[in-house]
Amino acid sequence: MEVNKNIVILGAGESGVGAAYLAQQQGYDVFVSDMGAIAPKYKEQLQNWNIRFEENQHTEAEILNAVEVIKSPGIPDKAPLVKKLREKGVPVISEIEFAGRYTNAKMICITGSNGKTTTTTLTYHILSKAGLNVGLAGNIGKSFAYQVATEKFDTYVLEISSFMLDDMYKFKADIAVLLNITPDHLDRYDYKLENYVASKFRITQNQTANDYFIYCADDTETLKGMQGRTFAAKQLPFSIEKTIEPGAYLENDNIVINVNQEHFQMSITELALQGKHNIYNSMASGLAARILEIRNPTIRESMMDVQPIEHRLEFVAKISGIGFINDSKATNVNSTWYALESMTTDVVLILGGVDKGNDYSMLKELVRQKVKAIVCLGKDNSRIHDAFEDDVDVIVNTLSAAEAAQVAFHLAKKGDTVLLSPACASFDLFKNYEDRGTQFKDAVRQL
Template identity: 55%
Template sequence: MQQKVVILGGGESGVGAAILAKSKGFEVFLSDKGKLHDRYIEILRKEDIAFEQEQHTTEKILDADLVVKSPGIPDTVPLIVALREKSVPIVSEIEFAAGYTNARIIAITGSNGKTTTTLLTYHLLKNAGLKIGLAGNIGDSFAWQVATQQHDFYVLEISSFQLDNILNFHPEITVLLNITPDHLDRYGYDFQNYINSKFNIIQNQTDEDYLIYFKESEVIQTELEKRNPQVRRVEISLNETTIEGAYLSDGKLISTIKGETFEEDFDTLPIKGPHNAINAMAAISVARLLNIDHLKICEGLRSFKNAPHRLEIVEVIDGVTYVNDSKATNVDSVFYALGSFNQPVILIAGGVDKGNDYAQIEELVRNKVKGLVVLGKGPEKLVKYFSGIVPVIFETENIQEAVEKASEWAVDQDVVLLSPACASFDLFKNYEDRGDQFKAAVRNLVH
């Protein structure tokens, strides 16, 4: 009898999972409580995959032999609870797709920096001629690629939500950049639950696999001591020499892997700031574990273009540099952003606060920020915290007004930095929309 697979969520990952399930002979039904994008409706019809939108038909879903759940659906919703009570296996698209490929998997996670690291790793390996796919929390659906393409390697950006439903997922190389409080509303406001989710990435690794991690992360160090996983460790450090791994010394990225040393001047790279030194060292470490030629690595590092909304220079107007870091949706990201500049900063921050603790950036703000523009519907927490620390504070719900006020305060050699520390949903569709509106507002200054 044909097994029934139900896909919950009809976005990129859900439709990809449906296509893979159909190609493997399952009876497939896709259900989304929201409205499906026209493009996905067209694809599902073309593939003759049954689906529903703007509802969940409970009886049909509970009749599944396997459920592939969108990462955006929390485990606490009644439908998921009911499925668990019936002992129906629930997996993520990542878990489902990994079971149908023999490609070698490089999986990258962290509270911050994972997109840049994933893109850079993919760029280095693709530039070296590897047959490689890019997927996970970025790019085309992993399952879709497994169903329709042939790759020898995949570089996957993995979020904690995707790691919540992992059973057998087994990357050959994992990268764990950092773990700082984020998405705590999803994890019962218990940081340890979020940490556990991130560490799911190594749960199936063996002593033949590699874990690349940032040595200065106290959370990661504590967990490694507690868990003592049987995996080969590759350390990355900004402060210390590493025996097997990479470190930053006098502006040079130095990597020692398998007894061989690689060096590159960090200043020659198109990405800046200490957080990007960590990201670059992680990508270099992956490339070197896969025996990529040194010259190819250097070539790839210099030709890399980062994704938008990550310390993206928008314009330099009258000597003032306007920087879009809209992706900085938590305090840790802002810490790294402020650490990337030596010039005085006018900071634009605010939005939906996710339980932020601003103590982490207090000293940097005190030393670097000459003005704070609070952009958002609930400015009280930011204003209260930084009153008396920042010389001038301005509140607004209008991004053009925010940029104009920052421009009014700025002088030659200053940086106007949008690095919000908060989610964007009070005033914008998402962080991309916020970043795009910021860029448009900056460009309006010169018209």
């Protein structure tokens, strides 16, 4: 009897195309299907590998005949095709779940509503500097599946979103990091915070007593989520509010990390990544590094020379004494809160885009204290006007990055900061947050 080895990949982006290559390498008959147009570079890869694909459509008969489906994180469970697959009993999994089957590498998995990319990049930087044979993947860099197919890394640092976690079942993190939980993407979770929280805690599933769970002891939603859940892994909390041993804490403006009776200490003034949120990110990375017994001098050096991430509180330029900062990666309210909290000057704030059911109330106090004007960058800005009309005197609507930069420049004066920190997704006017940030930087340089 012939065994069905048909595997279908839904979505032909970085993760989908990488999964297709690994699946082909593992002897599956692979078919890639994308409801939109496939980017030329991915199309060329699929053609070079002789992998069948379709774009701008889904051929349901073929897809429903799969033995397993690997789904892009961007496709919601509510999608009719995904519902049909589940009704038929066809397993629908993530690229991370699939690729995890074919590697014995140690997994450091980092999730959270904010700070994932920074913490993942910093952890990878420390491990690389220590000479480990380490890969960087997940929501960042080259596809995890493609790296599993083509590289032989001993360790991976993976940035994991809640969408990826939703389709992970047997995959296990050796070190799981949960940075924080704030309302985000609630449109994908029936507008219920508890559903989103449950998704985040999947980072700890399948862990054993030999594994580690690193979390923020100052984060209310994380602590609430831990109640009633059991954890097999060793717990290592971090805090800037209280002394924690073992774990990480702040003492006289020094980060102290204590794992296995080993102490690491470093002044926060020495960190390359400044701001309160980056103290948390550095603590999480430092804990992961100490678990792996990376030497203290290597951790210190790495934290001093890591490069800031593009589109995340990225300094663009100073023009006529006005600073411009690109924080386009701030696609939720909490990210914008962190950005505002780190500002030490008066701010002209560029906000807006696709609102995912945002609650702007947490920004109101900081807006009153620091923001002199709001420039809206989005097709529908009514909720921003409603939220802040009593807190700032000037709220202006714009429809392009160039217009937003020009208006903000005219509203600011010497010594002020123009901050693009939208608190919203970007796809009403841009391809993605990178496109939004790049257009903003180009516009600033042309002022």
